[in-house]
Amino acid sequence: MELERSKNAFADSIKNSKVGMALVSPSGQFLEANESLCALWGYNKEELKKLTFQEITHQEDLEKDLALLNEVINGKRDTYQLEKRYFDKKGQIVYALLTVTAVRDQEGTIQQFISQVIGLNERIKNENKLKKLLDITTNQNESLLNFAYIVSHNLRSHASNLALVCGLVNNNKLSASQREEAMLHLEKASSSLNETIDHLNDVVQIKIGGEQHLEKVDLKKTISNTLKGISALIAENKVAVTLDYQGTPNISGKLIYVESIVLNLISNAIKYRNTAIPAKIAIRVQELNDAVLLEVEDNGLGIDMEANGRNLFGMYKTFHKHKDAKGIGLFITKNQVEAIGGKIVATSSVNQGSTFSVKFKKHQV
Numbered sequence: 001m002e003l004e005r006s007k008n009a010f011a012d013s014i015k016n017s018k019v020g021m022a023l024v025s026p027s028g029q030f031l032e033a034n035e036s037l038c039a040l041w042g043y044n045k046e047e048l049k050k051l052t053f054q055e056i057t058h059q060e061d062l063e064k065d066l067a068l069l070n071e072v073i074n075g076k077r078d079t080y081q082l083e084k085r086y087f088d089k090k091g092q093i094v095y096a097l098l099t100v101t102a103v104r105d106q107e108g109t110i111q112q113f114i115s116q117v118i119g120l121n122e123r124i125k126n127e128n129k130l131k132k133l134l135d136i137t138t139n140q141n142e143s144l145l146n147f148a149y150i151v152s153h154n155l156r157s158h159a160s161n162l163a164l165v166c167g168l169v170n171n172n173k174l175s176a177s178q179r180e181e182a183m184l185h186l187e188k189a190s191s192s193l194n195e196t197i198d199h200l201n202d203v204v205q206i207k208i209g210g211e212q213h214l215e216k217v218d219l220k221k222t223i224s225n226t227l228k229g230i231s232a233l234i235a236e237n238k239v240a241v242t243l244d245y246q247g248t249p250n251i252s253g254k255l256i257y258v259e260s261i262v263l264n265l266i267s268n269a270i271k272y273r274n275t276a277i278p279a280k281i282a283i284r285v286q287e288l289n290d291a292v293l294l295e296v297e298d299n300g301l302g303i304d305m306e307a308n309g310r311n312l313f314g315m316y317k318t319f320h321k322h323k324d325a326k327g328i329g330l331f332i333t334k335n336q337v338e339a340i341g342g343k344i345v346a347t348s349s350v351n352q353g354s355t356f357s358v359k360f361k362k363h364q365v
Contacts, residue, residue, distance in 0.1 A: 014032065017034055017036060018036055019036060019116050020033075020034065020036045020037030020039075020040045020041075020096075020117035020118065021037060021114070021117070022037055022048075022114075022115045022117070023112050023113070023115075024100075024112060024113040024114075025112055025113075026073070026110050026111075026112070027052065028052035028053045028054050029049075029051075029052050030051055031049070031112060032049075033045055037117055040088070040117065040119050041056065041086060041088045042088040043089050047089070053065075053115070054066075056086050056087050057084065057085070057086055058086065058093065060085070061082075061085050065082065065098070068080040068082060068100075072100065072113075073102075078101065078102055081097065081099045081100075082097075082098055083095065083098075083120065084096060094119060094121060095119070095123075095124045096117045096118060096120055097117070097120055098116070098117055099116040100113050100116075101113065101114045162186070162189050162190070165185045165186045168182040169182045169183060169186060214254065214340060214341070215252070215255065216250055216251075217251050217252070217258045217363070218249070218250055219249035219250065219258065219285055219292060219360070220245055222255070222258050222259055222262055223243070223283060223285070226259065226262045226263050226266060229263075230266065233267070233270060234270065237273065237279060238278065238279065239270055239273065239281055240278065240280045240281070241281045243283050244283070244284045244285070245284075246284075246286045246287060247285075247286065247287025248287060249285045249287060249294075250292075250362070251292045251360035251362060251363055252340070252341070252363045252364070253342070253361070254339075257336040257337075257339065258340075260332070260333070261333050261358065264329045264330070264332070265356050265358075266281065266283070266296060268329060268330070269281045269296060269298035269300060269354070272301045273298065273299075273301070274299065274300050274351060279298070279299065280298065280299045281297070281298050282296075282298075283297075284297070287362070288359075288362070290362055291360060291361060291362050292359070292361075293357060293359050294357070294358045294359075294360065295355055295356070295358075296356045297353065297354070297356075298353045298354055298355075299352070300353050301350070302348045302351055302352050303348040303349075303354060304348075305346075305348050305349070312330060312346055313330050313331055313334040313344075337360075340361070341361045342358055342359055342360045344356065344357065344358045344359075345357050
């Protein structure tokens with residue numbers, strides 16, 4: 001009678017528990033499950049009893065689960081706990097905290113396992129939200145640091161330069177030719193200040209734009225129009241351009257940003273070509289499951305990634321002594337790519353060339 005009461009109490013505790021609970025055979029077959037567990041996975045009891053835990057466990061988590069289970073079977077432990085992923089009846093991933101305890105008979109043989117499963121989807125969802133917010137905050141902090149650098153260094157330099165030139169212009173002892181030269185310096189200083197402010201304004205506009213109001217952009221057509229627009233530059237520098245399109249390269253973005261991204265990557269490949277060899281640029285577009293990959297590969301001067309990789313997309317970071325190098329192009333390009341939900345990475349070797357890879361969001365019909 002005491003044993004029967006104990007069995008009934010145990011059965012009631014499983015049945016009424018708010019935590020998902022199941023009795024599982026040594027082979028992994030579900031023997032019993034409460035309503036909480038059925039609700040978590042979307043199966044009814046009869047459906048669940050036809051399954052094993054191995055069948056609904058995510059393959060990447062199964063090996064670790066089985067290793068711990070074998071330690072229990074071999075007497076190295078009585079219980080274990082781990083976070084793992086299951087698949088529910090609809091095939092969707094369910095994150096859960098699993099606790100397994102062995103039930104043995106008097107001889108120490110395992111009769112069954114008691115499994116407690118606590119759903120973690122809400123926690124994982126909140127963690128992902130927190131991570132996204134942290135990423136946004138990190139990016140914003142990086143932007144603020146860049147802005148602070150511009151204001152404290154570049155704008156201050158421009159201001160000092162303007163003050164110095166103005167002092168020269170107001171010097172009554174200057175000859176006409178010296179005054180004319182001072183005016184030219186003043187014009188250059190003013191132009192440089194305007195250029196810096198324009199760069200700042202560009203970055204601000206990109207940040208404000210974000211991923212709002214994205215539109216369908218035909219990447220193939222955009223590349224074609226860009227190449228037509230700089231055909232004279234390509235011909236002048238005798239650059240061989242090859243194109244390779246795989247799939248339908250329609251992306252979700254902003255046309256003005258995509259045009260700028262494509263133009264900057266191609267023009268950079270021309271600008272930093274290796275003049276000792278014939279210049280080549282390979283443009284590849286590949287349709288992926290949920291994205292479109294654009295690759296622009298050249299055989300130019302290349303970059304020492306070990307020394308400069310971390311600063312590649314930094315503002316005012318230059319890596320070659322080119323008269324037109326200002327260190328703003330790749331910084332703007334990265335911001336534009338990220339503003340429309342994309343990612344950009346680069347691989348490069350000195351005198352071997354560079355490959356810039358941009359992953360855009362695929363346009364969903």
